[in-house]
Amino acid sequence: MKKLTDEAKKRLRSRSRLVHLGRDVEASRGFVNVPPFRGSTVLFPDVATLKSRKQRFTYGTHGTPTTEALSEAWSAISGAAGTALVPSGLAAIVVSLMTALSAGDHLLMSDAAYQPARIFCDATLKRMGVETAYYDPLVGTGIDALMRVNTRAVFVESPGSQSLEVQDIPAIAAAAHARGACVVADNTWATPLFFSPHAHGVDLAVEAGTKYLSGHSDLLLGLVSANAEWFPRLRKTVDMMAIPPGPEDAFLALRGLRTMELRLREAERQALALAHWLAARPEVARVIHPALADDPGHAIWKRDFSGSSGLFSVVLKPAPEHAVAAMLDGLELFGMGYSWGGYESLIIPFDCTKYRTATRWAPGGPTLRISVGLEDIEDLKEDLDRGFARLAAAVDGQA
Numbered sequence: 001m002k003k004l005t006d007e008a009k010k011r012l013r014s015r016s017r018l019v020h021l022g023r024d025v026e027a028s029r030g031f032v033n034v035p036p037f038r039g040s041t042v043l044f045p046d047v048a049t050l051k052s053r054k055q056r057f058t059y060g061t062h063g064t065p066t067t068e069a070l071s072e073a074w075s076a077i078s079g080a081a082g083t084a085l086v087p088s089g090l091a092a093i094v095v096s097l098m099t100a101l102s103a104g105d106h107l108l109m110s111d112a113a114y115q116p117a118r119i120f121c122d123a124t125l126k127r128m129g130v131e132t133a134y135y136d137p138l139v140g141t142g143i144d145a146l147m148r149v150n151t152r153a154v155f156v157e158s159p160g161s162q163s164l165e166v167q168d169i170p171a172i173a174a175a176a177h178a179r180g181a182c183v184v185a186d187n188t189w190a191t192p193l194f195f196s197p198h199a200h201g202v203d204l205a206v207e208a209g210t211k212y213l214s215g216h217s218d219l220l221l222g223l224v225s226a227n228a229e230w231f232p233r234l235r236k237t238v239d240m241m242a243i244p245p246g247p248e249d250a251f252l253a254l255r256g257l258r259t260m261e262l263r264l265r266e267a268e269r270q271a272l273a274l275a276h277w278l279a280a281r282p283e284v285a286r287v288i289h290p291a292l293a294d295d296p297g298h299a300i301w302k303r304d305f306s307g308s309s310g311l312f313s314v315v316l317k318p319a320p321e322h323a324v325a326a327m328l329d330g331l332e333l334f335g336m337g338y339s340w341g342g343y344e345s346l347i348i349p350f351d352c353t354k355y356r357t358a359t360r361w362a363p364g365g366p367t368l369r370i371s372v373g374l375e376d377i378e379d380l381k382e383d384l385d386r387g388f389a390r391l392a393a394a395v396d397g398q399a
Helices: 006-011 014-020 047-052 065-078 089-100 115-127 140-146 169-178 231-241 247-279 298-304 321-329 377-398
Strands: 082-086 106-110 131-135 151-157 182-186 204-208 222-226 284-288 311-316 346-350 367-371
Touching (some): 014 065, 065 082, 065 222, 065 247, 082 089, 089 182, 106 115, 140 169, 169 182, 247 311, 247 377, 321 346, 321 377
Parallel strands (some): 106 131, 182 204
Antiparallel strands (some): 082 222, 204 222, 311 367, 346 367
16 A cells, blocks of 8 residues: 555545545554554653754653644644644633633633633633623624724634524634634534634634544544644643643544544434424424524525534423423433434433523523434434423323
8 A cells, every 4th residue: 555645635535535644554564543652751862852852752742643643634634734632622622712812811702602611711711811702603794893902812613502503704704813813613513524614714723522523422532723823822832731632532533533524424414304304393493403494594504514413403392391301311312411423312401591691592492402323313203202202291291
C-alpha cells in the first residue's frame, strides 16, 4: 500500500478521506491503526536537542503520535489550521473561551447554548472579570447592535442546544469580525461533515468527540479546531493548562473517525423518518427539526448545511408530568441519559424556561429531546407507540 501524499488526500471524497486521514502505516510498522501511545517522558538524543526542544514530541501533555494523528485528521476535515484535543466537550468550550477572553472583556453568548457552558460563563468567567451577555440566537445581523468596544468574542451554537434554533453564522461572523471579535462555535450537532465551520467565518470551532466521532458512548473527548490566526493562541492556552485526553480515548476516536460518515448519514436517515412519523401523531404538537420544511430555521439550514444529524426535539400536546413519566419509564429501546450520538437511541424530557434570559421558551407542552440510534426504525416506532398508549392511559386515569 502506497503512502498517500497530501495532494492525493485532498483529492479524495469525504468517505475516503475519513478512512485514510491520520494514518501512517509505515510509522505503525505495518499495522492499520495508529496504536495508543501511553507516556509522559520523552527522551532526547543529545543536550542540543534537549535545550532547543525542536523534536517532534517533547512531553506527554504536549502530544503523542496518537493525538497528533487525530488532530491532523480533524483539522483536514474541518478546514482548520490546527486542532487541540482536550478531555471533554465542555473542556473544549472552556479552552476556546479562555483563549479568546481576558479580564475586562465582554462576551456575547447565544441564549440557546449548552447549559453547562452558561454555568461556566456565569460563575468562572464572571469571577475572572469577564462579563457575559446573552442574546437571541435568531438575532442575525442585529448582533452588531449588541456589541461593545470591549466585546472580544461571540459564541454561537447552531442548531441550539435542545431548542434547535438555526443561527445565521455567516452574518454574525461578519459583524463580529468587523468589530475585531472572535467567533466561537459549538458545531457538535452537525460535525464538520455537515457544516464546515471555518468556511462560514468561525475562528474557533468546538466539537464534543464524545458524540458522533465516538459513536459508541464509550469515551469522553473534546476538540477545538482553529483558523490560522487563532491556532497559535489556542495551542498556547492548551499547553499551559496541560489537559490532554487519555490515550485510549484518542485511539477510540481515531477508530470512530473511520465510520463516522456512514453512521452519521444513517442517523440522519433514521431521524428524518422518525420525525415525519412523530409529526403525524395526534399526541404531538410540533417536531423541532431544522431539516423539516416547516421548521423556522429550515431556510438557513438548507443554505449552510449539507445534512442533519440524528438529534431533534418534540413538543407534545399539553399533558400532566406523571403521564409523560409513564410514557418514558416504560420505553424498552429508548434509554434516558444526558448524551447523544451513540449507536443507541436516547430520549429525555427538558425545559429551557429555567435558564433562558434573553428569550422566552414557551413551547406550549412537554418537550422531549430524541437521539436516534441504529436500531430498526420500525422497532423504534413501535416502542414509542406503546409509550403514547401509556401516556393516554395515564391522562384518562387522572380524569
